[in-house]
Amino acid sequence: MSSSAAGRSAEWFFDFVSPFAYLQLEQFHKLPATLTVEPRPMVLGAILAHVGQRGPAEIAAKRVFTYRHALYRAQKLGIAYTMPPAHPFNPIKTLRLAIAMGGSLEVIQRIFRYIWRDGRDVSSPEGFASLCEAMGYPQGVEAVETAAVKDELRRNTDRALALDVFGAPTFVLDGELFWGEDATDMFVDCVASRDWLDSAEVKRVSQLPIGIQRNTSDAAANKPTPAAAAPAPSA
Template identity: 70%
Template sequence: MPDTIDWFFDVVSPFAYLQIEQFDKLPAGLAIRPRPVVLGAILNHWGQKAPAEIDAKRTFTYRHALFRAQQLGIAYRMPPAHPFNPIKALRLTIAMGGSLDAVRAVFRHIWRDGQEVASPEGFAALCEAVGFPEGVAAVEQPAVKDALRHHTDAAIALGVFGVPTFVRNGDLFWGEDATAMFLQCLESDWLATPEVQRVSALPVGVRRSGS
């Protein structure tokens, strides 16, 4: 039986795009289940601000994503405005069957080709670009909306706090920069080593006032 991994993503994240473009580095026997989620709902649940809500962090995040794309040799062009409303684009990945190919096609339209998808015109253009023009109507189906809510709720229940995140046997691997750590854990019992176990169970020394 191949190892099956849930991959939680939101198309609003440039790092999720950079990670999916590196899936060719994953072991051949690995089965990835794409799980679209609403990042905003996850951040609200945990009481977190998005990077774009802190001006200095927003600038750094955009520079870092561009740097990583150039470093990795991945074609990259940001959409004309960010953050944007990703809901319909997320639903589209579900309406198209939820395959990695469908998810990758949506990501590439946004982050490789630099297209906006939040306006009615932009979303219609996305549906045409991925070869699914009926997506304009399909994303309004109750079953599609329910699936996105279900994936988001499931992510929160697992402790997911950001995207992209791999979940394997209950362990979370958050961020494009955790890809190497994830790969090592597929190949070894690194998480079971004494020092990893020690730091994973450290007590809280002090809590910020008001938290």
């Protein structure tokens, strides 16, 4: 059954530390004009810790590939892109700043562009203060330390966990997750219609049984364990 985007809304979970979140936001012009997007700044590090996953930058070869891939995608898409001086950086204050300034997509995009288009440092106290000045909100240095702002970021992160979000950026639409910049077109198609999501093959692959599962006690030896002998996967 097809469904119109009119009157529909989706949540967009992101972290400023992700270059792919920046690249996806720069493609929001692809989204239906009738779709409402509710941005949700969240702490990606907390998400990864919850699901027991290392960040790409914590794996040397993956770190290099990730940076190359982000640059390639930016160049392929024609999006201005300059990495900040060092990565990963602590994004907590930038996430709080977006909340303190009202959390609009316009504010969020300006922060993203300061970091990922202009390649500016936001990790040092001086760098963050410069961001606040550039945003026309010098009081942001103090605003990000208020309890209300901290609580809002915590609520967003808790909501992401409750929705099973496992990475950034992620759209959540009608309970369905669309993770990654390269899922943008998939998300757009699914906003327009549920026909693909409701197709027999998508339903089949979404419910495949686990063939093998690594037993944590065998992790050091890197021995795959038959599913029948492995612990049941968590919900």
